[in-house]
Amino acid sequence: MTDTTTRYAEADTVTGRVRGFWRGEPGDGGSAAFLGIPFAQPPVGDLRFAAPVPAEPWQGVRDALEYGATAQRGDPGVTLIPEPSVPGDATLNVNVFTPAPGETDAALPVLVWIHGGGYFAGSPASPWYDGRAFNRDGVVTVSISYRLGFDGFGWIEDAPSNRGVRDWLLALEWVQANIAQFGGDPARVTIAGQSAGGGAVLTLLGMPAAQHLFHSVWALSAATADVPAVTAERIGRDVATRVGVAPTRAGLSTVPEERIIEAQKAATEVSGAGAVTKLLDDGLTLGPAIDGDLIARPTLESIAAGVGAGKPLVLGATEDEFSMIVSGAANKLRWIPLGLLLGKSGLKGARRPAYLAANRDVVARGHAAVLGRYITDRVFRTAVVRTATARGEAPTWVYRYAFRSTQPGMTHDMAVHCIDVPFWFDCLDAVRIDHLTGPNPPQALADQTHRAAVALITGGDPGWPAWSSTPGTTRVFGGGPGIPVIDPDGYAPVAPLL
Structure with missing residues (x-):
């Protein structure tokens, strides 16, 4: 420069x-x-x-x-x-x-x-x-x-x-x-x-x-x-023990950054047969913590109590956020009974048939697609509904991102994690876009997505009917033929998990 x-x-x-x-x-x-x-x-x-x-x-x-x-x-x-x-x-x-x-x-x-x-x-x-x-x-x-x-x-x-x-x-x-x-x-x-x-x-x-x-x-x-x-303290003490110092600033400040990172990885690693279920049940173990100071209670509780209610909020998720983590095992997963597969991942009882009935289109795509969608729903899509619901009448708009990658490999035919970002920024000419979206991602979709972002930033309204006015109302981006742009109950498939 x-x-x-x-x-x-x-x-x-x-x-x-x-x-x-x-x-x-x-x-x-x-x-x-x-x-x-x-x-x-x-x-x-x-x-x-x-x-x-x-x-x-x-x-x-x-x-x-x-x-x-x-x-x-x-x-x-x-x-x-x-x-x-x-x-x-x-x-x-x-x-x-x-x-x-x-x-x-x-x-x-x-x-x-x-x-x-x-x-x-x-x-x-x-x-x-x-x-x-x-x-x-x-x-x-x-x-x-x-x-x-x-x-x-x-x-x-x-x-x-x-x-x-x-x-x-x-x-x-x-x-x-x-x-x-x-x-x-x-x-x-x-x-x-x-x-x-x-x-x-x-x-x-x-x-x-x-x-x-x-x-x-x-x-x-x-x-x-x-x-x-309690989780934050447990992880903190674990990291200090692994590097052999007291869990204090004086002790940890003597430890090189690379050793802290190694200990952090070990302390937060989840592996083994029950890893997926443990991750879904326990959530992240290193991130913003409820400290009684800056963060006095879980975010959803704070939002439900009305904090931030005067601020417009848009939120949403892609349809297959984490499905790629199981897509490589599709040939193996197809031989495992679907009920057993979901049961081992924590979906049990009457909720399981209700969930499968609400997601027949995903069931038709195979066992890996169902497991990937279930993981996506537990981590991301249920959170969208819970947050929008907790906001009550506070101005809230909800969307789904349905554009599926055409790139061969682990992201193929899925609306995976991050796929919406280049459309939101309208940067389809940037490096490595096609690695995620596939070749020739549609500029028209970028125009729609980016325009909605600009509309919120400049005018406080992204340009479609608000969930807070009519709960369930969802803007669908990149849904393709036969998928409505405005779905009156866009997150109905996650209802059995709520």
């Missing part, structure tokens, strides 16, 4: 001036990118297991031309989205994409994106999260980083809880203090995320301490954690 043909852009922040670069022409559909701006001091040394501390001021103009360091190390191999790791200590940073840098009177709506990755992986440096399409439509876009895994969420006897959550809060405070300098309106901030990022935005929606930081929410395939306090 240092050649003489680069056109630079500059903007002020409360800690100093930054230099980004233009893509395209200013004022003619182009937008500027400011990458790796620190919102907090590097979480190393004495700050490693501390609450985030705001970034220190700098003199002169700071280059923001390359993505900053990421909390993710190496390639965990768990995400379907290209999310590169960037080495370095200054992992708490933001990326800002804007069509109006320095235009403090532009007052454009703002999107803040929180990446997924199970709370232990993922990166804000993905080319899929580039905000250029939102910029084209008059939306300033910010992607944020946060501490992952044990560093971000592990229980430590004398450390602040939920350090990754505190990172989200400080990043959102940074947006409030600085986004006007990038052409954004701090009074019109939408937070959005996918998978763990979707869980993050729902967690924030249910947090009283976060209410002043955003004004609407879009949760894609949300995976909340709500780790019970």
Whole structure:
């Protein structure tokens, strides 16, 4: 980004001036990118297991031309989205994409994106999260980083809880203090995320301490954690034992990052014959925890109590989120009686025939498809219904993502986890899209999906009838011939599990 043909852009922040670069022409559909701006001091040394501390001021103009360091190390191999790791200590940073840098009177709506990755992986440096399409439509876009895994969420006897959550809060405070300098309106901030990022935005929606930081929410395939306090402490003590130190900041700070990550993996691993059932029953064991401080109760309880009720919410899931984890075993699974297969996964009694009757179309696709759909429903789709129901009359819209991949292999003919993201960002020309969607993904679907996102961000309504007005009402994206765009009871197939 240092050649003489680069056109630079500059903007002020409360800690100093930054230099980004233009893509395209200013004022003619182009937008500027400011990458790796620190919102907090590097979480190393004495700050490693501390609450985030705001970034220190700098003199002169700071280059923001390359993505900053990421909390993710190496390639965990768990995400379907290209999310590169960037080495370095200054992992708490933001990326800002804007069509109006320095235009403090532009007052454009703002999107803040929180990446997924199970709370232990993922990166804000993905080319899929580039905000250029939102910029084209008059939306300033910010992607944020946060501490992952044990560093971000592990229980430590004398450390602040939920350090990754505190990172989200400080990043959102940074947006409030600085986004006007990038052409954004701090009074019109939408937070959005996918998978763990979707869980993050729902967690924030249910947090009283976060209410002043955003004004609407879009949760894609949300995976909340709500780790019970006893579980968080058990995992924290387990990690400390594995690395041979006391479960304190002083003890754990002496342990290299790579050893902590190894211990974290071992402490949270679930394997064996009952692994699927245990995962479905117990949920995530490392992520935002109920600490009695920031998160006083499970997110669903908080939402049902009315926290965040004044904020528009859109949420939904793909139809086959995790089906690919069993698709490779389809030839083996077809010989196991379906009742036995589902029973071993926790679906028993009268609920089992009711579930199969409600999902006859999936049953016709084979045993692996049914098991994959059941896992998807337990983890994601039931959560959509429970959250929408808990909101009551608070403005809530629900969707299903039904577009199936045409890519040969484990994702073929399934609406898998992450498949909606490139359509939502309208970035079908980005790298590795076809690895997930298959060749020639439909631009018309991207137009529809992205238009709905822009409509929520700019006007507080995605453009279809609200679930909160008529429960069950669901927008179906990418359903194909014979599938209604608006389904009056779009999540009926999960009813037997509720």
